[in-house]
Amino acid sequence: MTQMHGHCEPGFERVRDVFAAQLAVPGELGAAVAIQREGRMVVDLWGGSADGARTRPWERDTLVNIFSTTKSLAALCIHRLADRGELELDAPVAKIWPEFGAAGKDRITVRHCLNHSAGMAAIRRPLATKSMYDWDTLTSALAEQEPWWEPGTRHGYHAVTFGWLTGEIVRRVSGKTIGRFLHDEIAGPLGADVRIGTGPEHDARIAELVPAPPPTDGTADVLAELLKNPTGLLAKAFLNPLLVPTVVNTPEWRRAEIPAANGHATARGLAQVFGAVAAPKRAPIPVLAPEGVKRSGVEEKAGPDLILMDVFTRYGPGFMLGTPDEPLGPNAGAFGHSGAGGSLAFADPTAGLGFGYTMNKMHTGMYLIGPRANGLIAATYQCV
Secondary structure, three states: OOOHHHHHHOHHHHHHHHHHHHHOOOOOEEEEEEEEOOOOOEEEEEEEEOOOOOOOOOOOEEEEOOOOOOOOOOOOOHHHHHHHOOOOOOOOOHOOHHHHHHOOHHHHHHHHHHHOOOOOOOOOOOOOOOHHHHHHHHEEEEEOOOOOOOOOOOOOOOOOOOHHHHHHHHHHHOOHHHHHHHHHHHHHHOOOEEOOOOOOOHHHHHHOOOOOOOOOOOOOHHHHOOOOOOOOOHHHHHOOOOOHHHHHHHHHHOOOOOOOOOEEEEEHHHHHHHHHHHHHHOOOOOOOOOHHHHHHOOOEEEEEEOOOOOOOOEEEEOOOOOOOOOOOOOOOEEEEEEEEOOOOOEEEOOOOOOEEEOOOOOOOOOOOOOOOHHHHHHHHHOOO
């Protein structure tokens, strides 16, 4: 039996039981789940192994790469600036970042970048793998190219470019990199263990991320689909620059700021951030103003996703919203983001609830959230 640690308040035993059952599944490694409700951490559980060889236990402060769950942190940074009146979501990006207005992009707005309708889902010109760590190379490549489709008319998941678009907007407005802004404005004041870009002092507590094996039963898989056309839009969206699974465990990946993909966090840290968003009156600081919380959960784009092989997706301004197949609980207005392989963070303002789930053994298959987090969400709302 895999050991589980932490605490679970009375009334949330169902979450504890589901999490324990997940840890006991053969082949599972390590994971953590945390729930903050009305400013109180009602669930904070972790267990399993922090590496594939099972030589390190998952500890209370184990960090792990959260892939696209990072997008939710980047979006919070944008909305915090908007709440302060330092940028407008419907303003052209070129007003903030003049070079971006080239090649017919003068009408792309900040909102287009947030809701995946900017038509900038991939970088056109081939880039070397090492350029992933060169901020100026990536933002210059985006600034010089034309959109893949008429901005605002369609939506398609900006898998990695979302981070460079939002990050450069934050940098131009605030004068800080997005990792520094997140730390100074949100994570630091909350005491939340979430970060975009990690220093070497954190390496010893970062879990090894273990890729899922490719499906063998014909199950739909993004990687298998994009390899069918390695020069197409789908492949470029995920693999230009080339992102190979092993790179996420390297110092180069950890040191960089890749705001769509390389955030590192504990589940507790994610629950603290989104718990503060969901219940601002109970938080050390209000992460967003009331109008910021409200607009974050409003649907702006929904339907077949141009990048994700026509999977039905719903987006608010910077956040993924629940779908009928994979809801973020029963309440309208919940918002957050999942990450490749299974991580998840979201806020439910109606319930005053912030949720965080992290893991290091990635799942495979075409899920927007994934079976483990989905099971924990269902258990959570059986308790609320």
